[in-house]
Amino acid sequence: MDHGQPSPDPVAAAPGAPGPSVIAPLRAVVRLRRRVCLLRKRRLLPPGVGPDFRALAPRADRDQPQVFTFDGPAELSSRTPRKRRRRSRVVLYPETSRKYRPRVEQRSRAQHCLLLLVAIVGFQVLNAIENLDDNAQRYDLDGLEKALQRAVFGQPAAIGHIMALLRDYLATHVHSRPLLLALHGPSGVGKSHVGRLLARHFRAVLEDGALVLHYDARHHCPEPRAAQDCREELARRVANVVAQAEEDEKTPLLVLDEVELLPPALLDELQGFLQPQRSHHFRNAIYVLLSGAGGEEITRFVLQNASRALPLRLDGAHDARAEEELRAGLRALLVREHPLWQAAAIVPFLLLDKRDVVNCFREEMAGEGFFPDQARAELLAAQLNYYHVAGREFAVTGCKQVVARVNLL
C-alpha cells in the first residue's frame, strides 16, 4: 500500500455501503490511520502507538518543557541529568555472623559486684597509703634527722644511712623480722652519742619510756657476773619491751652499747630474737648495736683513702663504691666472730678530723655554760693527738677526751 498517494475511498467504493452518517467517521479513522503510518515511517512515533499526539510524543520530548526555548538539542542534552535513585543493594551476610542489630544488653549482677569490688580495693589502697604516712609521721623521722645532723659532727654518710634504714622500716607496722643496725667505728667518733640521741628521740615520740631499752654491756653485765645470768636478764627485758610495744601497737627501740664486750652467750640470745620463727611481737623491733669491733679496719681505711676525695665524708658527695667495699670487709670480719652480724645493716663511723673536734669542744663548752669561743676551742683541740696524712689531721681518740678537757676549764 502506497501511503504517499491518496487512495480511492474504500468505504465509498463499496456497493451497498452504509449511509453518510457512518461513512464520515470511518473516513476520519482511515485518515488518522494513514497519518499515523506516515509518522511512523518518519520515525516520530513508536510502533503500536495510537493516534493521540500527546501520548504519541517520544518519551524524551515529554520531559522537555512544553514552551519554546532557544536551547538547541545540544544544550538540552548537556543539562545535568536527573539523579537516579540508587536501589539498595542486597547485603549477603556470612552464616555465622549476626543478621540483626544487637539488643541493648541488660547489665548483669556480676558486673555490679565487680565494680563494687574495684571500688573497695581502691579505697583500701588509699587507706593503706594514708596509714603508711601516719606510721612514718608517728616517729617524726624528719625531726630525728635534723637533730642528728645538728648534733653529730663528721658523720653525714652514717647519719644518711641510718635514716634511710629507719624510714624504710618504719614505713609500716607489720614486719617479718626486726631491724638490726650495727654501728661500728673507732673510739670517740660518736657511736654512743648517736645511740643516746636515738633513745631520747624514741622515748619522746613513743610517749612511753618502757618501749626503749638502753643496755650497756659494761654497766649491765660487768666482768664477774655470770654470762648465763646476763643472758636471762637480757631475754626477760627484751621480752617485756616487745610485749608492751605489741600491746601499744608501736615499734620499740633497743640500744645495746659496748657490744664488743658482750659474752658470746648474749650474742646468741640476740641472734635468737632475730629469728623469724619467734612469736610475731619479736619481729616488730629496732635493735641498735654499738661496737668498737672493726674500728682498726675503719681507721686504716680512712688513712689509706685520706688523699682521695674524702669518701664517706663530705655531705652526700661520698664514694658509694668505697663505702660498699668497707661494709663488705667489715661484715666478713665480724661474721668470723659471730653469725649475728650476717643479718645486720652495718654502718661504719669514720675518724673525725680536727675541724670536727673543734666543733665538739664548742658544743661541750656551750653545754657547760662557757662562751663557745672558736679560738679557745681550737687551742683545746690542738692539745689532742692526730694522725697526719696527706696534709690532713684525724683525731686518734675522736671527741672522747672533749668532756674531760672542758670539765677542767
Ligand SMILES: Nc1ncnc2c1ncn2[C@@H]1O[C@H](COP(=O)(O)OP(=O)(O)OP(=O)(O)O)[C@@H](O)[C@H]1O
Ligand atoms: N661525731 C660526734 N659529734 C659530736 N659529738 C661527738 C662525736 N663523737 C663524739 N662526740 C662527743 O664525744 C663524746 C664521746 O663520744 P662517744 O661516746 O659517742 O664515742 P664512741 O664512738 O661511742 O666511742 P667508744 O666506742 O669509745 O664508746 C660524746 O659524748 C660526745 O659528746
